[in-house]
Amino acid sequence: MLNNEKKEDQPVLIEGLAKPFSRRKFFGIMGAGTAVMVAAASCKKQDSGTVTNNTGVDLGSGDTGILNYAYALEQLEAAFYTQVIATPYTGISAMESSYLTDIMYHEVAHREFFKAALATKAIQGLEVNFSAIDFTSRDSVLGTAKAFEDLGVSAYNGAGQLITNPDYLTLAGKIVSVEARHAAWIRDMITTGSFGGTDVVDMNGLDVQRKPDDVLTIAGAFLKTKINASNLPTS
Amino acid sequence: MNLQNILSEIENTDPDVYGRLDTRRNAMKGFAKTSGKIALASIPFALGSMFQKAYASPTAPTDLILDTLNFALTLEYLESNFYIKAVASGIIPSGDATTALTTIRDHENEHVNFLSTAITAAGGTPVSFTADQFDFTAGGAFADVFSNYGLLLAVAQTFEDTGVRAYKGQAPNLISNNTYLTAALQIHSVEARHAAHLREMRQAAGFLVPSGVTVKPWITLNQSGIGSTAVQASYDGEENVTQAGVTITNIGGKNISAASASEAFDEPLTKDQVTAIVTPFFK
Numbered sequence: 001m002l003n004n005e006k007k008e009d010q011p012v013l014i015e016g017l018a019k020p021f022s023r024r025k026f027f028g029i030m031g032a033g034t035a036v037m038v039a040a041a042s043c044k045k046q047d048s049g050t051v052t053n054n055t056g057v058d059l060g061s062g063d064t065g066i067l068n069y070a071y072a073l074e075q076l077e078a079a080f081y082t083q084v085i086a087t088p089y090t091g092i093s094a095m096e097s098s099y100l101t102d103i104m105y106h107e108v109a110h111r112e113f114f115k116a117a118l119a120t121k122a123i124q125g126l127e128v129n130f131s132a133i134d135f136t137s138r139d140s141v142l143g144t145a146k147a148f149e150d151l152g153v154s155a156y157n158g159a160g161q162l163i164t165n166p167d168y169l170t171l172a173g174k175i176v177s178v179e180a181r182h183a184a185w186i187r188d189m190i191t192t193g194s195f196g197g198t199d200v201v202d203m204n205g206l207d208v209q210r211k212p213d214d215v216l217t218i219a220g221a222f223l224k225t226k227i228n229a230s231n232l233p234t235s
Numbered sequence: 236m237n238l239q240n241i242l243s244e245i246e247n248t249d250p251d252v253y254g255r256l257d258t259r260r261n262a263m264k265g266f267a268k269t270s271g272k273i274a275l276a277s278i279p280f281a282l283g284s285m286f287q288k289a290y291a292s293p294t295a296p297t298d299l300i301l302d303t304l305n306f307a308l309t310l311e312y313l314e315s316n317f318y319i320k321a322v323a324s325g326i327i328p329s330g331d332a333t334t335a336l337t338t339i340r341d342h343e344n345e346h347v348n349f350l351s352t353a354i355t356a357a358g359g360t361p362v363s364f365t366a367d368q369f370d371f372t373a374g375g376a377f378a379d380v381f382s383n384y385g386l387l388l389a390v391a392q393t394f395e396d397t398g399v400r401a402y403k404g405q406a407p408n409l410i411s412n413n414t415y416l417t418a419a420l421q422i423h424s425v426e427a428r429h430a431a432h433l434r435e436m437r438q439a440a441g442f443l444v445p446s447g448v449t450v451k452p453w454i455t456l457n458q459s460g461i462g463s464t465a466v467q468a469s470y471d472g473e474e475n476v477t478q479a480g481v482t483i484t485n486i487g488g489k490n491i492s493a494a495s496a497s498e499a500f501d502e503p504l505t506k507d508q509v510t511a512i513v514t515p516f517f518k
Contacts, residue, residue, distance in 0.1 A: 099451065105495035106453070112487035117479055157420045166407035169416075171479060173403040173423065174500040178453055180427035185452040188435060193335050195432040196342060196425055205345030206421035207428070235413065 056226030057123050063165050065232045068123045069212055070172065071114035072227060073155055076219055077148050078107040079128045084145070089138045096189065103145075103182050110175055127224035142190050149183035150200055150208065151218055152176075157209035162233045180207070300415055301359035303408040306506060307419065308350040310401055312364040313516055314394050315343040317371055321391065324381040332436065336391075339429050346422055353418065373515035376465045385442025389461045392437055395430035396454065397469045397504070397512055402426060404503035427501070453498040468512050472502045 059068040081104035088097060115122050134140035156176035163169045184195035191197075200208050212229050220227065296304075318340030327333045351361040371390065372378050380386050402423035409416040431452035437443065437460065438450045444462030449455075456474040459466050476484045476496040483496035491499075504512075 102451065102453065102495065102498065105489075105491055106499040108489050109483050109486060109491050109496055109499040112489055112491075113478055113481055113483060116481045116486060153424050157417065157424060160406065160420045161413035161417050163410075166410050167479070169406055169410055170403065170503060173406050173420070174478070174502065176420070176424055177399045177403065177427035177501040178499055180424040181431040181452045184428040184431035185435065188432060192331050193338070193432075195335075196338060196428040201342060201425055201428070203345065204349040205342040205425055206349070206418060207424040209417055209421055 054228055054230050056228040057126070058228045058230075059123060059232055060121065061231040062233060063163055063168050064118070064121050065229075066159050066162050066172075067114060067118055067168065068121070069159065069229065069232060070156070070175070071111065071118060071122060072126060072223075073152055073215070073219060074107060074111040074114055075126045076128060076222055077152060078104070078111040080130065080133075080144065080148060080222075081107050083130060083135055084141055087135045089141045090136050091138060099185060100145075106178055106182070124225075126227075129222055129224045132221070142186055145186045146183065146190060147218075149179055149186055151210070151215060152179040153183055153200075154208040154210040155212070155215040157207055158211050158215070161235070162212075164233075296357040296359070296412060296415065299408055300412055301354060301357060303405050303419075304350055304354050304357070304415060305359070305362050306509075307402065307405065307422070308347065308354065309362055309364070310398055310509070310513065311343055311346040311350060311422075312362070313369065313513055314398065315340070315347050316364070316366050316369050317391070317394060318343055319366070320371065320381055321387055324387065326382060326384050326387065328384075335432055335436065339391075339432075342425055342429070346425075349418070349422075353415070357415075368518055369516055370518050371516060373465065376463065376515065385437075385440065388433060388437050388440060388442065389459075389463070389466070392430065392433045392450075393459070393461065393466045393469050395426055395433055396459075397509060398426040399423060399430055399501055400469070400504040401506075401509040403501065404505050404509070406503075451498070454501065455494050456497050465515075468508065469504075472504070473497060475500070475502055 057072075059065045059072065081100060085097075085101055085104050092100075133144050153176060156172050156179065160169055160172060163172060183200075187194040187197065202208075211234075212232050216227055216229055318336060321327065322333065322336050322340050327336055351363075354361040371380050377386055377390055380390055402419055406416065406419060406423070409419055434450050434452050443450055443460040448458060448460050450458075450460035454470065454473045457467075457470040457472065459470045474493075474497050476482065476493050478500055483491060483499065484493050485491055486496075
């Protein structure tokens with residue numbers, strides 16, 4: 001089904017993509033893609049929904065759903081670093097403060113980009129739950145940052161194959177390598193030389209990839225707002 | 236050659252083989268029909284093709300996918316051979332620096348092996364390079380690359396940042412095949428981890444040009460912190476602050492500088508751009 005869907009989808013999308021993106025076109029293309037996705041949804045294999053159920057904020061389907069999924073994760077990261085910079089941990093160094101501020105701006109830029117790109121298709125702002133994080137503690141903050149960045153890398157790596165539009169794939173690629181740079185630096189701040197430790201890079205030299213359900217199970221612990229990922233593509 | 240024995244051997248390993256090959260009888264019939272018409276020397280190839288069809292991934296890789304994987308493999312050979320020589324150069328400080336470059340070297344070797352195996356399994360022919368096919372001085376531009384630690388790190392940083400951009404540019408070529416696309420993305424982010432660490436090493440070691448520039452784990456505008464115009468093509472375009480028609484600078488009324496906007500998104504390079512960058516390193 002999905003292969004057919006991809007084929008039907010392409011001419012519509014590519015027609016608009018042949019020329020450089022204008023902001024207006026981007027939205028127009030998103031709309032066209034979504035319409036096809038919705039039409040196809042009735043016969044599409046649905047996510048079994050082991051972790052996410054059909055309640056909560058619906059990410060949507062097709063490429064729009066994946067972009068909203070990324071938007072949700074960027075909201076979480078941006079909120080986290082905004083708090084880190086607002087209430088710096090005890091003993092933060094000048095370099096740590098400077099680089100964590102950089103990362104905050106990167107994540108805010110990612111969040112605002114998805115919000116603007118998705119426009120009327122964007123999910124709402126999510127409420128976070130950071131009660132498990134001690135923002136005064138370097139260990140707690142950097143440990144959480146590491147978890148978020150490695151999770152983000154694995155999320156984008158796993159979501160690439162769920163995207164049908166090559167331009168969105170490139171956009172995801174532009175972001176994931178920056179998340180990997182963050183992950184590497186934060187890991188090095190915790191343990192020097194752990195930028196690509198064996199817990200994240202396997203014996204084939206491959207980084208972690210995770211499916212949306214697995215990512216949202218982990219991320220969900222930090223979100224008050226429930227997410228409904230049941231309409232996301234599964235292959 | 237006893238085809239019955241070969242099939243029996245495979246049957247022991249993979250009881251499903253006849254399902255894959257249709258039935259044993261049809262497999263034999265089909266093979267006999269073909270093999271009657273071809274020279275004895277070609278039989279292994281005919282057999283190979285029969286099994287390749289049976290074991291091919293659900294979506295058979297296209298020439299574009301195989302070419303893309305071979306392009307990636309070429310870059311991995313370049314990196315792998317570079318770090319093998321770098322670690323053996325005797326100029327890397329012992330301790331953290333040697334440990335880090337050894338980790339990176341091992342990852343690049345793993346990428347070479349992984350891609351070679353994947354290409355073979357997909358029915359393609361992996362490219363192969365030996366150490367003497369590389370010129371890491373790039374025709375003399377980096378003459379003392381293995382005797383000057385600062386230069387060695389600068390070349391390493393350039394290889395990694397270029398690798399990140401190369402994989403990013405190639406990802407759309409793999410979009411029709413989930414397996415290869417995901418694997419390429421999994422390598423892509425590891426290259427970005429390497430790049431970040433090498434940039435930290437350069438910032439700490441302090442061989443930066445122009446003096447006073449800060450090299451962070453992420454790429455600011457199109458700055459390399461490297462005093463050679465030979466590397467600039469690897470950084471040009473990274474200063475981009477417009478994504479999909481959306482201006483990132485000060486987006487949503489947030490205080491996002493052009494530097495932050497450029498850092499927040501890495502940029503792809505085309506195959507031609509990457510080829511032009513790495514060609515001086517091949518003899």
